[in-house]
Structure formats: C-alpha cells, structure tokens
Amino acid sequence: MAELVLSGITKSYGNVSVIKGLDLSISKGEFVSLLGSSGCGKSTTLAMIAGLEAPSSGKILFRDKPLASPVDNIFVEPEDRQFGVVFQSYALWPHMTVEQNLAFPLKIRRIAPEERSRRIAETLELVGLSGLEKRYPGQLSGGQQQRVGLARALVYRPQLLLLDEPLSNLDALLREQARVWLKEIQLRLGITTIYVTHDQTEALSLSDRIVVMKNGVVEQVGSPTEIYERPATPFVAEFVGSSNFFPATVADAAADSARLELPGGQTAVVQIAGSLAAGQKIRLSLRPERLKAEQTPGLSNALKVTLKRNVYVGERFSYECELDGQSLQAFGDHPLPEGAVELYFSPSSATIFAA
Numbered sequence: 184m185a186e187l188v189l190s191g192i193t194k195s196y197g198n199v200s201v202i203k204g205l206d207l208s209i210s211k212g213e214f215v216s217l218l219g220s221s222g223c224g225k226s227t228t229l230a231m232i233a234g235l236e237a238p239s240s241g242k243i244l245f246r247d248k249p250l251a252s253p254v255d256n257i258f259v260e261p262e263d264r265q266f267g268v269v270f271q272s273y274a275l276w277p278h279m280t281v282e283q284n285l286a287f288p289l290k291i292r293r294i295a296p297e298e299r300s301r302r303i304a305e306t307l308e309l310v311g312l313s314g315l316e317k318r319y320p321g322q323l324s325g326g327q328q329q330r331v332g333l334a335r336a337l338v339y340r341p342q343l344l345l346l347d348e349p350l351s352n353l354d355a356l357l358r359e360q361a362r363v364w365l366k367e368i369q370l371r372l373g374i375t376t377i378y379v380t381h382d383q384t385e386a387l388s389l390s391d392r393i394v395v396m397k398n399g400v401v402e403q404v405g406s407p408t409e410i411y412e413r414p415a416t417p418f419v420a421e422f423v424g425s426s427n428f429f430p431a432t433v434a435d436a437a438a439d440s441a442r443l444e445l446p447g448g449q450t451a452v453v454q455i456a457g458s459l460a461a462g463q464k465i466r467l468s469l470r471p472e473r474l475k476a477e478q479t480p481g482l483s484n485a486l487k488v489t490l491k492r493n494v495y496v497g498e499r500f501s502y503e504c505e506l507d508g509q510s511l512q513a514f515g516d517h518p519l520p521e522g523a524v525e526l527y528f529s530p531s532s533a534t535i536f537a538a
C-alpha cells in the first residue's frame with residue numbers, strides 16, 4: 184500500500200511556477216531520493232510534504248488521509264504531521280545540551296520524563312552518540328552535530344523521515360561514512376524516508392528509488408539501476424553519471440537491434456527497445472566507462488577515434504578523444520598512445536533517444 188501519495192502537485196510563487204504537476208507514490212519503508220540540479224524544486228517538494236509550504240494545487244495523502252488539498256481547503260500543520268525533518272544546517276539549539284535538544288520535541292508532545300530519558304538514551308545509542316548527552320553543540324564536531332540533528336528528528340518516532348541535503352556540510356570522508364550509518368539506521372527502523380540531494384552518488388547508493396527532477400518536472404522515477412542503465416531522457420543520461428551524445432541515422436532495424444550510421448561514416452549495431460525505421464535520425468548516448476580500449480568477447484562494436492589527451496584522475500585515466508570533430512570521453516586504467524585508437528562497446532551499452 185502506498186504510504187505517501189502526491190498527486191497533481193503544483194507550486195507557484197506569484198506568477199513563477201516552481202513545481203509543474205508532480206505525481207509520486209511512496210511505499211512503507213521505502214527510501215526515495217529527490218535528485219536534481221539547484222533550483223529544480225527538490226526542497227520545495229520536501230517542504231510541501233513537511234507542511235512548511237502549501238501546494239498551489241493537487242493533493243498530498245499520508246496513509247490515505249489528506250495532509251494538503253487546496254481545493255478542499257485542507258492543510259494539516261507541520262507539527263500535526265509527526266514527520267522527522269533534518270536540514271543541511273542541523274539547526275541545533277546552541278544553548279541546549281545534546282540531551283536538552285532531544286528532550287524538546289518530546290516535551291512539546293507531552294511525553295513523561297521517565298519515558299523521555301529512555302527514548303533519548305535509546306536514540307543516542309542508535310546514532311552512536313551515547314556519552315555525549317551533556318555536551319553543547321559547539322563542543323561537537325560537524326559529523327557529531329549532524330548525528331544529533333538526525334537523533335532529534337528520530338527521537339519522537341516520526342512516521343516519515345524527511346532529509347534535505349543532510350550530509351552536505353560534511354567533508355568527503357565523513358560524508359561517505361555518514362551515508363553508510365544513515366542507511367543502516369533507516370533499514371533498522373524501517374522508516375519511510377525522503378531524501379533531497381543534488382549528489383548522484385548519494386542518491387544511487389542510498390535509494391530504493393530515485394526521482395530525477397528538472398525545472399519542476401519529474402524526468403524519471405526508477406531504481407538506481409534503472410536510472411543509470413536505462414535513462415529515460417538525455418538529461419537523466421547526463422545528470423546521473425556522464426554520457427557521450429552523437430547524432431546517428433538508422434541504416435536498418437530489426438525487432439530488437441538496429442545498425443546505425445555514426446559520424447565519420449562508421450557503423451555500430453545496438454540493442455533497441457522500441458521500433459526504429461531505416462533512415463530515422465536519432466541521438467546515441469554512450470557512457471564513457473562502457474567504451475573500452477581492449478576488445479573482449481561481447482564488445483562487438485569498434486569505434487575509430489583520435490585520442491587527444493590522457494588525463495589522470497586518481498582511480499583511472501580519462502581518455503579525451505574526438506570522433507569526427509566532436510569530443511568523446513572514455514575511461515581506462517592505463518594511458519593510451521595519442522592519435523588514432525579504437526574503442527569497443529557492446530550493443531547493449533548504448534542508449535537511443537529521439538534526435
């Protein structure tokens with residue numbers, strides 16, 4: 184059963200339309216990320232679920248009960264939604280100890296003192312902060328403050344966890360560690376979680392499903408593998424991972440494969456899902472990591488390109504190439520000689536979009 188349903192949601196500020204018709208259904212226990220570049224409407228969407236913003240039109244339902252529906256004049260206040268919210272700035276109360284920060288949401292919910300102490304201890308244990316009860320936020324590291332922020336959102340056992348870029352103030356290493364424990368906690372509690380991020384690695388590694396947004400519109404909803412392997416639009420192919428795009432023409436097509444004419448008169452055979460007709464102009468997308476410098480079984484397509492530069496990027500080399508005057512990128516684990524090289528790819532590794 185769907186736990187949270189957003190249907191036909193729009194949001195405008197004055198005459199600026201920020202969310203342009205959003206439909207989304209989230210199941211109990213799911214971890215769903217809203218992913219997109221700055222200004223695409225992720226935070227606005229989360230704020231509408233939290234009740235910090237009201238939609239201009241559409242409906243938000245939680246466990247079949249309406250939380251917001253302008254047409255019916257329904258709007259449930261944020262404090263009555265019982266959702267845990269964590270923002271990028273942890274917004275801890277600096278004059279309160281860790282314990283007092285956690286006690287506050289319990290006090291306003293009129294939880295008795297003994298039960299309060301029990302829940303605070305249990306939640307601090309959950310986020311690995313037992314022993315730091317008496318510290319003030321200023322006496323904690325960024326990573327620890329971030330955990331207190333999460334603990335404060337979890338301490339009253341919310342029905343939904345809403346996280347807006349909660350890890351973006353942490354340095355790269357801490358961020359990676361925080362990702363692991365955040366996922367562990369979410370799985371342990373089985374709490375339905377909506378996570379706003381512009382970081383594709385976070386979205387791919389944490390989520391059951393990802394909602395890719397662009398300019399207030401959903402481009403694709405799918406599992407991390409679906410989003411990565413079968414991007415629905417060129418935007419998704421470029422925003423999640425990276426992609427090389429080329430114009431191509433269908434030379435001939437069968438039910439599940441097509442032979443394409445590529446720039447510079449080369450051809451390639453690719454797998455297709457829909458139907459294509461000979462002569463049709465398309466846009467071919469190839470991921471850099473699927474273009475290999477060595478031919479192995481299955482990599483039946485060869486692409487003649489000119490290697491301009493090997494760029495060492497730490498864990499691999501980036502081959503900066505040209506194909507018929509257009510730039511093309513591939514990855515490998517050793518530098519290649521500059522000049523004419525062949526790169527190989529399998530028929531299943533290409534994605535086709537309308538021209």
Ligand SMILES: Nc1ncnc2c1ncn2[C@@H]1O[C@H](COP(=O)(O)OP(=O)(O)OP(=O)(O)O)[C@@H](O)[C@H]1O
Pocket residue numbers: 196199201219220221222223224225226227228381
């Ligand atoms: N109170 C407001 N009044 C007017 N415009 C707003 C308001 N809040 C947000 N916007 C606009 O709505 C759009 C979406 O903003 P939102 O914060 O949801 O984007 P986002 O995807 O979360 O971006 P970021 O990652 O930068 O936070 C932006 O163009 C923003 O300028």
